[in-house]
Amino acid sequence: MTGTESPDSAVPDTAVPDRKKVRAFARQLFGMYTQGALTYMVDLGHRLGLFTAAAQGPATSPELAARVGLDERYVREWLGAMVTAEIMTYDGSAYTLPPEHAAALTGGGSKNMGPMAAMVTLLGRNLDGVEEAFRSGGGVPYEKFAPHFTGVMDELNRRPLDELLIDAWLPLVPDLTERLTAGVRVADVGCGTGHALALLGAAFPASTFVGYDLSSDAVERARAESDALENVTFEVADASSLKPERPFDVVFAIDAVHDQADPAAVLRGVHDALAPGGSFIMIDMAASSDLAENVGNPFAPWIYSISTLHCMTVSLASGGAGLGAAWGESLARQMLGEAGFGDVVAHPAPGQGLNLIYVTRRP
Ligand SMILES: C[S@@+](CC[C@H](N)C(=O)[O-])C[C@H]1O[C@@H](n2cnc3c(N)ncnc32)[C@H](O)[C@@H]1O
Structure with missing residues (x-):
């Protein structure tokens, strides 16, 4: 640095990250990791028939587990992920897959995006x-x-x-x-x-x-x-x-x-x-x-x-x-x-x- 340069002009902008932008990007990254983990949850839901079962109507976790013949404890934890990710809703006892979400996660047509999650698992x-x-x-x-x-x-x-x-x-x-x-x-x-x-x-x-x-x-x-x-x-x-x-x-x-x-x-x-x-x-x-x-x-x-x-x-x-x-x-x-x-x-x-x-x- 020469005596005529101010400390600011000597430091490239890139070396002084904007803290708000750093925080925003960190949130973006954590959001990405969360979506990545949720993709496995969607893959499991598709493989195990949980979305199709949930689309039959609101159910408690034992009821949903019984519909598909699965272990209730696992189903309840999976439902926690579904509810907090806003894929399903929860009224304190029953879990619901909204019809708009069922349209994108169930059925034999091309609108069912459930199968795509398996690509991430595979990769x-x-x-x-x-x-x-x-x-x-x-x-x-x-x-x-x-x-x-x-x-x-x-x-x-x-x-x-x-x-x-x-x-x-x-x-x-x-x-x-x-x-x-x-x-x-x-x-x-x-x-x-x-x-x-x-x-x-x-x-x-x-x-x-x-x-x-x-x-x-x-x-x-x-x-x-x-x-x-x-x-x-x-x-x-x-x-x-x-x-x-x-x-x-x-x-x-x-x-x-x-x-x-x-x-x-x-x-x-x-x-x-x-x-x-x-x-x-x-x-x-x-x-x-x-x-x-x-x-x-x-x-x-x-x-x-x-x-x-x-x-x-x-x-x-x-x-x-x-x-x-x-x-x-x-x-x-x-x-x-x-x-x-x-x-x-x-x-x-x-x-x-x-x-x-x-x-x-x-x-
Ligand atoms: C992305 S998959 C698409 C498969 C199918 N066309 C479909 O739409 O589901 C690409 C396919 O190309 C095949 N493949 C790759 N290289 C090939 C080659 N040199 N000759 C013949 N098949 C090949 C793979 O085995 C794979 O089944």
């Missing part, structure tokens, strides 16, 4: 492995997430597929419903438990459907679900080296490109596996490729977090590109172009704020 399972990857590189392989990941993805995507795939998503692709009705060859790469093809196979009996996935536990479940459908088959296969006997007319990739080890090879492979004029429908995360543009996107912290803890790490685990779930629209368009696809239209996915539906064709 926590491999935190030690991800920590190690931060230090040494590489990642946590897909096998470390199996078979739980298969089940969680199935529960997450099954309900939206039931409600949206045929009625809201197919009509975004010109003539697709007509082509499927007439009879075409369709593939789903990274098909997981194959629910999309089970729905399509039943709705379009003149078309044939093949699902590919690396994960044998997912393919086993897919085969079981579509057992009665003669036009639907599944193969354990690497989507980066597709060699179909005959070209496909339509290929789907639902939430299955950004976590690939070699996404460029998968996109090229899909292009080459399509007949000229064939359609590629890629459903992926709705994000910008530019971090600055993702600031303020309420879904972005979720996308970057699940990417670090799953999508990116599984790719890096096999020496892959580590594209990440927030690869974003402009990089997706660039990579589709490099793979040889023609014009790309990106639709916000009806009913799914987290996704974009990219529609393109092999020229």
